[in-house]
Amino acid sequence: MNTVNMSFFxxxxxxxxxxxxxxxxxxxxxxxxxxxxxxxRFRYTPSQGAxxxxxxxxxxxxxxxxxxxxxxxxxxxxxxxxx
Amino acid sequence: MAEEKKWYTGMFxxxxxxxxxxxxxxxxxxxxxxxxxxxxxxWVIGFEKWVDISNVLxxxxxxxxxxxxxxxxxxxxxxxxxxxxxxxxxxxMKKYFWAWTIIFWLSAIVYVFSRHAYIQATSIERADFGIGxxxxxxxxHYIVALFVGLLIGNLAPxxxxxxxxxxxxxxxxxxxAIVFLGCKLGMKVVDSAGHxxxxxxxxxxxxxxxxxxxxxxxxxxxRKGFKLTREWAATLAxxxxxxxxxxSIATGGAIRARPIVPVMVSSLIVVFAVVELVILPxxxxxxxxxxxxxxxxxxxxxxVKTDGADAASGAITDQLMRTRAQEELGVQWEEGWITSAxxxxxxxxxxxxxxxxLVLAMLWLYYVExxxxxxxxxxxxxxxxxxxVLGYFIAWxxxxxxxxxxxxxxxxxxxxxxxxxxxxxxxFILTFTSIGLVTNFRKLKEENMGRLALAYGLGLLFIIIPLxxxxxxxxxxxxxxxxxG
Numbered sequence: 001m002n003t004v005n006m007s008f009f010x011x012x013x014x015x016x017x018x019x020x021x022x023x024x025x026x027x028x029x030x031x032x033x034x035x036x037x038x039x040x041r042f043r044y045t046p047s048q049g050a051x052x053x054x055x056x057x058x059x060x061x062x063x064x065x066x067x068x069x070x071x072x073x074x075x076x077x078x079x080x081x082x083x
Numbered sequence: 084m085a086e087e088k089k090w091y092t093g094m095f096x097x098x099x100x101x102x103x104x105x106x107x108x109x110x111x112x113x114x115x116x117x118x119x120x121x122x123x124x125x126w127v128i129g130f131e132k133w134v135d136i137s138n139v140l141x142x143x144x145x146x147x148x149x150x151x152x153x154x155x156x157x158x159x160x161x162x163x164x165x166x167x168x169x170x171x172x173x174x175x176m177k178k179y180f181w182a183w184t185i186i187f188w189l190s191a192i193v194y195v196f197s198r199h200a201y202i203q204a205t206s207i208e209r210a211d212f213g214i215g216x217x218x219x220x221x222x223x224h225y226i227v228a229l230f231v232g233l234l235i236g237n238l239a240p241x242x243x244x245x246x247x248x249x250x251x252x253x254x255x256x257x258x259x260a261i262v263f264l265g266c267k268l269g270m271k272v273v274d275s276a277g278h279x280x281x282x283x284x285x286x287x288x289x290x291x292x293x294x295x296x297x298x299x300x301x302x303x304x305x306r307k308g309f310k311l312t313r314e315w316a317a318t319l320a321x322x323x324x325x326x327x328x329x330x331s332i333a334t335g336g337a338i339r340a341r342p343i344v345p346v347m348v349s350s351l352i353v354v355f356a357v358v359e360l361v362i363l364p365x366x367x368x369x370x371x372x373x374x375x376x377x378x379x380x381x382x383x384x385x386x387v388k389t390d391g392a393d394a395a396s397g398a399i400t401d402q403l404m405r406t407r408a409q410e411e412l413g414v415q416w417e418e419g420w421i422t423s424a425x426x427x428x429x430x431x432x433x434x435x436x437x438x439x440x441l442v443l444a445m446l447w448l449y450y451v452e453x454x455x456x457x458x459x460x461x462x463x464x465x466x467x468x469x470x471x472v473l474g475y476f477i478a479w480x481x482x483x484x485x486x487x488x489x490x491x492x493x494x495x496x497x498x499x500x501x502x503x504x505x506x507x508x509x510x511f512i513l514t515f516t517s518i519g520l521v522t523n524f525r526k527l528k529e530e531n532m533g534r535l536a537l538a539y540g541l542g543l544l545f546i547i548i549p550l551x552x553x554x555x556x557x558x559x560x561x562x563x564x565x566x567x568g
Contacts, residue, residue: 005087010341029339033456055087063332063342066521067349069254070328070389072097073466074345075336076088079456 002052004040008032008077009059017056029077037081046083054079090465098255101168103474106262108164109502110478113266117490117498122147127501128157128509130194130224132203134212139195143501157509158187168255175249182250190228190509190516197224205409219410222364222402225395225515229360232519244520251520253391254328258471260510261394261426265475266503267419269482270496278420278565282427286381289558290431293385294439296550297324301542309538313451314340317443318348319535323542325439326432327352327388333436333467337444339452350526351539356392357522359543363387364399368407376404378559380421384428385551386543391514397425398511405564419504420564428555430472437467 008017015032016025024039026032040052056077063074094100109124116123125144133139140150148156162183169179197203200212202223209217220226232251236244271279301324305316317338322331328349335345363383366372372379380397387393401421408414441463448457482503486495527536 003087010343012343030452030454033454037456057088058336058342064346066248066251067328067332067346069098069252070349071332071467072093072099072470073336074332074342075339076460076463076466077339078458078460080458081456 002044002046002050003055004044004052005055005057007059008056009062033079036079040081041083046081048083050083052081052083054081088462088466090462092466095171096173097470098168098172098252099258099470101172102255102258102262102471105164105168106259106265106471106474107477109506110262110266110474110481110499113499113502114481114485114490114495115498117495118485120494124498124501126153126156126160127505128153128191129505130191130198130508132198132200132208132212134200134214136195139198143505144497154191158184158191161509162187165255178246178249180250182247184250185247186250186513186516186520189231190512193228193231193516194224194512197227205406207409219406220403221406222399224512225399225402226361228512228515229357229395229519232516233357233522234519236520236522237524244523247520251517253514253517253521254389256510256517257391257394257514258469258474260507260514261390261430262471262474262478263502263507263510264394264419264423264426265478266482266499267507268423269479269486270492270499270503271420271423278562281562282377282420282424285558285562286384286424286427287431289381289385289428289554290435292554292558293432293551294325294435296554297547298439300324300546300550304542304546305538308541309534311534311538314338314344315348315535317447318344319538319542321439321443322348322352323388323539323547326390326429326436327356327392329390329433329469330436330439333440334443337440337463338447347532347535350523351532351535352388353522354524354527355539355543356387356389357518359387360392360396360399360518364396364403367400368403373404373407375556375560375562376400376408376416376421376564377424377562378555379404380424381428381559382551382555383425384432385555386548387425390429390433391518393429394422394426395511395515395518397422400425415567416564417567424559424562430469430475433469434472436469437464440464440467 006017006019014025014027015029022039024035026035036054046052058074060073113124122144125142125147127143129141129143131139131141140154142148142153170176200214201217202220204212204217205219268279298320302316302320305311305319318331318335318340321334331345331348367379380400383396384393387396404421405416408416444459448454448459482499486492
């Protein structure tokens with residue numbers, strides 16, 4: 001299955017998605033998704049018609065510690081790129 | 084590399100799940116004690132009203148051990164339980180242990196001194212204590228604990244305040260207490276099934292009405308009145324109208340807001356919740372709301388915006404109203420019903436957060452921001468579902484069913500009382516101290532907080548509280564707590 005699991009967070013100015021192999025940053029999520037689509041194309045060279053799923057799990061440790069007790073997580077995004 | 088999120092993700096790493104595990108662990112001990120007659124639960128420390136300080140500390144099962152021993156045993160057992168949870172949640176164990184220890188003993192000291200008969204004895208009890216006057220402030224220990232926490236949380240050196248954050252977990256403590264409260268309702272089912280089920284159903288109805296009214300009104304106020312952007316308006320609307328910090332985090336995540344948005348909104352919510360916690364219980368007790376105690380308590384679930392502050396304000400209102408009823412009406416209402424009404428509404432609100440977040444996520448991704456590559460996952464509902472609520476209902480059903488059948492009501496009461504009453508009160512006071520510790524009024528001075536605070540204050544004052552009162556009255560009017568005996 002063509003699945004990539006990454007974590008992501010916001011550093012105050014940009015959304016940053018990363019795993020051990022790649023890191024992508026953009027000021028908006030729409031831009032981030034576009035860059036991720038291209039990065040996946042570059043790294044995995046998907047064949048025509050292939051679908052790549054990118055799971056983005058928000059790095060909850062970047063939320064202030066005192067808030068974490070109120071809710072178990074911030075967000076989890078699933079992107080599906082059709083090539 | 085991050086792992087894919089599964090349905091069981093977080094089962095051993097979040098406070099929500101650990102309130103489920105710890106709460107049910109002690110409930111199970113209580114049930115085993117009830118079933119076998121072996122005293123596994125009577126060690127839990129209780130704090131009695133006193134004029135002779137040697138009488139203040141009493142284990143729940145009198146005579147099982149001395150009061151001091153009971154306090155030490157309670158400290159050791161609850162410390163081990165919460166430290167296990169803290170370990171699996173990846174907390175700094177050394178800091179958690181010492182901060183928890185300070186909070187526990189500080190709360191115990193406050194509890195002891197605030198239970199003096201001159202402070203808490205009702206006029207009817209004065210003769211028993213041999214005193215001629217008393218302030219008759221039921222729940223004074225909670226109020227004092229809150230103020231002690233606030234003093235430290237706002238005036239202590241920054242390094243100490245930040246250190247105390249490691250152990251000040253009001254949401255965790257209150258969720259454990261709420262699981263214990265499930266036993267209380269289980270016992271109530273044994274005594275009065277109709278009353279408990281009515282409370283469950285009207286709580287659900289009131290919650291749905293609140294969701295459909297509160298959120299659109301506050302969102303419109305923020306957008307039109309305060310010209311806030313969609314991400315700020317939606318997050319703030321959820322924070323004010325649903326369930327405070329958890330709703331603002333859930334909504335922020337659902338609409339893919341920058342994390343700074345729920346962080347700032349949450350800082351505001353915590354401060355306002357404490358203000359409500361101090362003001363609303365006496366307002367409800369000393370106005371005509373006193374004639375509608377269950378409706379009044381339910382309104383707290385709709386208007387006080389964190390689980391901790393809601394349950395805490397319910398507990399104070401419970402104490403204040405029962406004291407007044409005893410003094411002025413000569414009626415002794417059963418303890419816990421008013422708190423239960425406040426918590427029940429909030430539990431329904433909590434359960435719907437996941438559904439609400441899913442609705443908002445679909446609305447935002449498919450219609451507002453239109454990101455074609457992103458898919459909304461239905462599992463959002465489960466991931467955001469408050470797991471302690473499962474513990475609450477399991478405790479309720481287990482105690483209710485077993486108490487009515489194989490174990491019997493009297494035996495169940497003996498086994499479970501140390502947790503459903505005495506232990507619950509202990510975790511309540513830990514919550515009060517912790518709420519004070521994490522509430523930092525300096526947050527209001529932060530940049531850009533003024534407009535948000537104004538929007539929040541006006542929304543609360545002119546939309547949430549009046550409508551919450553009306554909805555609570557419509558669904559709960561005429562309901563009264565059962566009387567003792």
